[in-house]
Amino acid sequence: MYEKLIHHIVADCKELFNADVQPIVSRPDEQFGDYACNVAMQLAKELGQNPREIAAALREKLQVVDGVKHVEIAGPGFINIFVEDEVLVGDASNISPYQHHEGKEVLVEFGNFNPLKTVHLGHLYQTVVYSAIARLFERSGATVHTISYHGDVGMHIAKAIWAIGEEVGWKPQDLKALEDGEESDVSMRNMKTIFGSYYAKGNEAYDADSSAAESIREVNRHIYDRDNQAVNDIHALCVKRSMQYFDTIYDELGVSFEKHYMESETAPIGTEVVKKNIGNVFEESDGAIIYKGEKDDLHTRVFLNSEGLPTYEAKDLGLIELKRRDYPGADKSVIITGNEQQQYFKVMLAALKHIHPEEAAKTEHMTHGLLSLTTGKMSSRTGNVFGAQSLMDATRAAVSKAFVDSEVQRDIYLAALKYTFLKSRIGGDIVFDVQESVSLEGNSGPYIQYAYARARSILRKKAASEDEITGLEADERSLVRKISEYEEVLEKATKERLPHHICTYLYELAQKFNAFYEKNRVLEHEREAQRLGIVHFYAEVLKDGLETLGIPAPEKM
RNA sequence: GCCCGAGUAGCUCAGUGGAUAGAGCGUCUGGCUUCGGACCAGAAAGUCGGGGGUUCGAAUCCCUCCUCGGGUACCA
Numbered sequence: 001m002y003e004k005l006i007h008h009i010v011a012d013c014k015e016l017f018n019a020d021v022q023p024i025v026s027r028p029d030e031q032f033g034d035y036a037c038n039v040a041m042q043l044a045k046e047l048g049q050n051p052r053e054i055a056a057a058l059r060e061k062l063q064v065v066d067g068v069k070h071v072e073i074a075g076p077g078f079i080n081i082f083v084e085d086e087v088l089v090g091d092a093s094n095i096s097p098y099q100h101h102e103g104k105e106v107l108v109e110f111g112n113f114n115p116l117k118t119v120h121l122g123h124l125y126q127t128v129v130y131s132a133i134a135r136l137f138e139r140s141g142a143t144v145h146t147i148s149y150h151g152d153v154g155m156h157i158a159k160a161i162w163a164i165g166e167e168v169g170w171k172p173q174d175l176k177a178l179e180d181g182e183e184s185d186v187s188m189r190n191m192k193t194i195f196g197s198y199y200a201k202g203n204e205a206y207d208a209d210s211s212a213a214e215s216i217r218e219v220n221r222h223i224y225d226r227d228n229q230a231v232n233d234i235h236a237l238c239v240k241r242s243m244q245y246f247d248t249i250y251d252e253l254g255v256s257f258e259k260h261y262m263e264s265e266t267a268p269i270g271t272e273v274v275k276k277n278i279g280n281v282f283e284e285s286d287g288a289i290i291y292k293g294e295k296d297d298l299h300t301r302v303f304l305n306s307e308g309l310p311t312y313e314a315k316d317l318g319l320i321e322l323k324r325r326d327y328p329g330a331d332k333s334v335i336i337t338g339n340e341q342q343q344y345f346k347v348m349l350a351a352l353k354h355i356h357p358e359e360a361a362k363t364e365h366m367t368h369g370l371l372s373l374t375t376g377k378m379s380s381r382t383g384n385v386f387g388a389q390s391l392m393d394a395t396r397a398a399v400s401k402a403f404v405d406s407e408v409q410r411d412i413y414l415a416a417l418k419y420t421f422l423k424s425r426i427g428g429d430i431v432f433d434v435q436e437s438v439s440l441e442g443n444s445g446p447y448i449q450y451a452y453a454r455a456r457s458i459l460r461k462k463a464a465s466e467d468e469i470t471g472l473e474a475d476e477r478s479l480v481r482k483i484s485e486y487e488e489v490l491e492k493a494t495k496e497r498l499p500h501h502i503c504t505y506l507y508e509l510a511q512k513f514n515a516f517y518e519k520n521r522v523l524e525h526e527r528e529a530q531r532l533g534i535v536h537f538y539a540e541v542l543k544d545g546l547e548t549l550g551i552p553a554p555e556k557m
Numbered sequence: 558g559c560c561c562g563a564g565u566a567g568c569u570c571a572g573u574g575g576a577u578a579g580a581g582c583g584u585c586u587g588g589c590u591u592c593g594g595a596c597c598a599g600a601a602a603g604u605c606g607g608g609g610g611u612u613c614g615a616a617u618c619c620c621u622c623c624u625c626g627g628g629u630a631c632c633a
Contacts, residue, residue, distance in 0.1 A: 029576075038575060041613070051613080075576060076613055111633080151633070288631050299560080302631040312633050343561060343628050367562095370626080374568080402595075423581095424570060428563065429626075433582085436569070441595060442581045443570090454593050461592070504571060507580080511597095518588095518597045525592095557595085 001067060001087050002488050005035055012061040017054070019043055027485055033072065033080035034088070034481060040077040051077030085472045091484035092537045095544050098491050102141035105329050108134040109147040110336040115242035116152075116160045116195045119249060122338065124388035125371045125430070128421045130336050131255045131550050132499040133366075137334075139548045140494045145327055146257045149319060152239050153263045158220035159202030160195060161234050162212075165219070167198075170230045195238065224267060224309055252392065254414060254550065261322060263315050270318025271310045273355065274303045281354040293347040301347045313348050320352065320359060332362050334497075339367045339427075366497055369429035391434065392417065398438040399446075408554040415445030415551045422549055423503040443507050445551055448542060451510035453557045455539035458522055460555075464536035467529045476527075479516050480534055482509050486541045490548070499549055506545045513538055 002025060009023045021039050028036035040055035047054065055073045062071050062079070067087040072080045110130040113119050131146075138144045151157070205212035222228040223235060243260070250256060274282055274289055282289050287306035291313070293299045303314040310318070323333060337345070345365045353360040373386065399413040406412065420437040424430050440446040472480060485505065493501040522531040543553040 024574095026575090032576070036575090041575080044613080078576070114633090155632075286630080290630065297560090299629055301629095305631040307631085309631090311631065315633095337633090338627095339562065340627055341633070344633080346561095369562090428570095431569070433569070436582065439582080444581085444595090446595070450593080450595055454596090457593055500571080504580085511580090514596060515598085517592080518594095521592065523592045557593090 001083060001091055001484075002035070004065070004067070005037070005062075005081065008062060008065050009037055009039055009058065012058055013039065013043065016057050016061070017043060017047055019046065027488070028078075028080065030478060030481070032074060032078070033082045035081040035083070037079045037081070038077070040073075040079060044077065055079050085470070085477060085480075088477065088480045088484045089469045089472075091487065092480050092534075092541075095486060095540055096139075098487060098494075099141035100491070100494060101137055104137075104142045104331045105145070105327065106137045106142040107145045107147055107323060107327055107330050107333040108137065108336070109149060109323075109334065111149040111151070113148075113242075113246045113249075114151040114156070115239045116157055116199060118196050119246070119388040121371045121373075121386070121388055121391060124249075124391065125421050126336065126338070126368060127250075127253060127255055128418050128550070129368055129426055129499075131253070132418075132422055132548075133334065133336065133497055135548050135550055136494045136497065136499060139490065145259070145330070147259050147261060147323070148257045149261045149263075149266075150243075151263045152235070153220075153223050153267055155206075155216070155220055156199060156203075157235070157238075158216050158223060159206055160199040161202075161223070161231060161238065162216045162219045163198040163202035163205070164234055164238070165230065195242065221307070221309070223264070226264075249388065249392075253418075254552075259326065261319055266315045266318030266322060267310045268318070269321050270314035270316065271304060271308075273317045273321060274310070274314045277355060281351055291347060291351040293350055296346075296350040298343070298347045298350055301344065303351070313344075313351070316348050317352065317355070320356070320363075324356070324359065330362070332364060333359075334364045334366065336366050336368065339369055342367050366426070368426045371430050371432070374431055374433040386434075391437070394434055395438050398440070402440055403557065406557055408552075408557060411552040411554045412440070412446050412449060412557065415449050415546070416440060417445075418549065418551050419445030419448070419503060422499050423507075425500050426498055443503075445546075446557075448506050448510050448546060449551070449553060450557060451513060452539060452542040452546065452553050453555065454517075455513070455535050455542065456555045458535050459532065459539060462523060462528070462532060464532040465529050467533065469530045469533045472530075473527070475516050475520055476531065476534060479512055479538070482512050483534070483537050483541055486545070502545050502549055506542060509538070509541065 005025050006023055009025070010021060013019045013021045013023070021043065023037050023039040025035050025037050027034070040058060041051045043049075043054050044051035052073055055077045058079055059071045059073060062068055062081060067084050069082045069084050071082070074080055108130065110126055112126055112130075113123055134144050134146050202216060206216050207213075219231055222231040226232055239262070278284065278289060282291050282303055284290075285300075288302045289304035290300050290302050293301060301313055302311050303317075304310055323330070335345070342365075349360050349363060349365065352363070395417050396409075396413050399409050399416060403409055403412055416438060420432065421430075423443060469480075486509075489501055489505040493499055520531070522528065522535060525531065546553040
C-alpha cells in the first residue's frame with residue numbers, strides 16, 4: 001500500500017497543481033490514521049495556497065483509491081489516510097515485496113583481523129556490523145560477494161617476526177612449537193597469546209635499541225620483497241596460524257567470506273599502479289610519492305614512502321585492482337571501516353577518480369564508531385585487555401547459566417552478542433556495559449527470540465488456517481497494522497544501510513504482541529481462526545527480521 | 558590552527574523538517590497453579606550542550622560559542 005500511495009500522490013500533485021513532489025508517507029501515531037502525508041504543507045509555499053485547501057483537493061483524489069477507507073485533514077494540513085482492514089492484512093502477509101537490488105552484484109568488504117595481532121572488541125563489532133550490511137543487500141535481491149582484507153605486512157608484523165626470528169636463530173625449522181600445536185580452539189588462543197608476546201617483545205626492542213630497530217626495518221623490507229627464505233617461512237607460518245584462529249571466530253559467529261585478500265598481495269600491485277601514474281596523478285616530494293589532496297579540498301597523503309614501500313593508500317589501490325580483476329561485473333563496492341579512516345578514504349578515492357573514475361563512482365565507503373566499555377577497568381593486572389574472546393566467553397557463560405537445559409544455547413548466545421552491537425545506529429561511538437550486553441531481558445536479542453518461540457508454541461498447538469482474516473477488533477487491527485510496517489522498515493534499513501532500524505522495529509512489534517497476548521486469548525476463543533492467522537504473520541516477520549540480522553530464530557528455547 | 562564527527566531522562570541509546578520528545582537498564586507501585594512471566598500494566602525522571610537565525614512548524618536545517626573524540630605526509 002505504501003508504494004501505491006506514494007505513486008498516487010505524485011500523480012495527483014502533477015495533475016492538480018502541475019507540481020513535481022517527492023512525498024514522504026509516514027506511519028503516524030495510530031490515532032491519526034494508518035498513513036500520513038505532509039505534501040500539502042510543502043506545496044503551500046510553492047503554490048501560494050492555503051495548505052488545507054491543497055490537502056482537501058488531494059483528499060478527493062485519494063479517497064477513491066482502492067483500499068482507502070477515508071481520508072482526514074488535520075492540523076495545518078496533514079493528510080491522514082485510513083485504509084481498509086484487508087489492506088493491512090494483505091501487507092502483513094507479504095514480507096518480501098521489495099527487491100531494490102535485484103540483479104545487482106555487490107561487493108561488501110571490510111578490513112579486519114590482522115594476522116599476529118589480538119582480536120579486540122572493535123574487530124568483533126565490525127564483523128557483526130559488516131555481516132548485517134551484507135545480509136541487507138542479499139535480502140533486497142543483490143548477489144553479494146563478501147570480502148575480507150587482512151594486513152599481513154607492515155611494521156607490526158615485522159616486529160613480531162623479528163622477535164620470533166631472534167629467538168629461533170632465524171631457523172624456521174625450529175619453530176616446531178608453533179607448527180605442531182593442536183588446532184583445537186584452546187590451542188589457537190594460546191597461539192594468539194604467543195604471537196602477541198612476540199609482538200610486544202619486538203615493539204619494545206624497536207623503541208629501546210636502535211640496532212634492533214634497524215634490523216626490524218630490514219625484516220620489514222624482506223617481507224615486502226619476499227627475498228629472504230627464513231623471513232618468508234616464518235611469515236607464512238604465522239599468517240596461516242592466525243587465519244586458522246580467525247576461522248574459529250568466524251565459524252562461531254556464523255560469518256563467512258567468499259575471499260580473503262592479503263596486503264602482501266595488494267602491495268606490489270598498488271606500488272605498480274602508483275608508479276605508473278607518477279606525473280599525472282601522483283608526484284614526488286621529499287623522496288616519497290604523494291597525492292596532493294588540496295586540489296580536492298582534502299589533504300596530502302603519502303602513497304609510497306621514501307623507502308619506496310607502499311603505504312596503506314597504495315595497497316588499497318592495489319586491492320581495488322584485484323577486485324576489478326576478480327569481480328568485473330560488480331555494480332557497487334561497499335567498504336566498511338572505522339570513522340578514523342573517513343578522511344583518509346576521501347583522499348584515496350580522489351586519487352582513484354583520476355585512475356578509474358567509474359570505479360570511484362561505484363565505491364561506497366561507510367564507517368562505524370568506536371566501541372568502548374563503561375567500566376574502563378576491564379584490563380587485568382597481567383596486561384590482558386578485555387578483548388573479543390573475553391566478551392564472547394562472558395556472553396556464553398551468561399547464556400548457559402540462564403538457559404541451563406536449552407538445546408539452543410548457541411542460538412541464544414549469538415542473539416545476545418549480535419543484537420547488542422546491531423541495535424545502535426552505525427556511525428557513532430558505542431559505549432557498552434558488559435553486564436547489560438549479556439543481559440537477556442528488555443531490548444535484547446533473546447527477548448525477540450523468546451517472542452518468536454512463544455508464537456511458534458501457539459502455532460504448534462493449532463496451525464493457522466487459510467481462512468480470511470476479517471472484521472478485525474481494535475487490538476487485532478493495531479497489531480496487524482504494526483506487522484504490515486515491516487516491508488517499509490526493511491526498505492529504510494536497506495536504503496540507509498542501517499540495520500538498527502530492524503532491531504528497533506522488531507522490539508516494538510514483540511512488545512505490542514506481548515501486550516496483546518496478555519489480555520487477549522488466541523486459542524479457544526471465538527476469533528481463534530483469525531487470531532491464529534495474525535500470530536502466523538507475526539511469527540514470520542520476527543523470523544525474517546532476525547535472520548536478516550544474522551540471528552537465528554529457534555522454534556523452542 | 559584547519560578539516561570531519563558527536564553532545565537527547567541517573568546510565569545506555571532511538572527519534573535527523575511535522576502532531577503531547579520515546580525505549581531499555583536503574584528507582585518506585587501493581588499483576589504469575591493460566592495459550593511459554595525471559596512477560597505485562599502503571600509512576601517518577603528531559604532548559605534535546607548554550608545563544609541567535611530560517612520555517613506555518615526545529616532535537617532535526619543555517620550561524621556562533623562551549624565540551625569531547627578523530628584526522629591533519631611517510632601507521633592503519
